């Protein structure tokens with residue numbers, strides 16, 4: 001069965017642009033122009049993914065996420081205006097999976113949808129992830145042996161660097177917020193200094209040019225993302 005995507009956007013041209021792009025890739029689409037319509041269509045049609053504009057005429061997009069999250073594991077990709085990093089972080093912390101910044105292109109839209117669909121379909125096998133070998137370009141992580149290789153050579157990481165790398169690798173393609181990473185590795189704290197230092201050290205070991213990272217990119221004001229190939 002083809003994946004079903006609900007497009008929640010009050011601006012018709014943008015909604016149309018998204019619909020055409022997704023239907024070309026053989027995804028099924030339903031459309032909602034408001035938050036209320038989004039909630040009722042999600043409950044009645046059980047779509048796999050929601051593409052959600054945060055600026056809606058009736059309910060705040062953030063409240064749509066919070067309400068949907070009470071009863072659905074649907075993947076949510078939010079659409080936000082440029083420069084509104086705080087809004088994106090709030091949406092991600094409320095349970096959104098990823099975001100797109102307006103204006104965005106078809107390639108970016110499809111990449112976010114692909115990663116989110118993978119997340120939805122792999123949730124049930126997450127527990128088997130420990131025996132998984134991650135590979136991206138010349139970088140290879142063997143979770144079972146706790147071994148990291150670059151170009152076939154072992155690289156030595158500290159336990160914290162290893163945790164940071166594997167956390168991002170296990171969520172490849174998806175943005176992880178500073179807060180999410182801090183919580184998983186250092187415990188609850190808003191002081192991201194240790195994260196920044198650890199990331200700089202990790203990049204020195206795995207990136208050819210740490211200033212132009214190929215594997216882990218910085219999402220300014222939001223967090224980090226392990227790139228898909």
Ligand code: CA
Nearest residue numbers: 010053055056
């Ligand atoms: Ca809007």
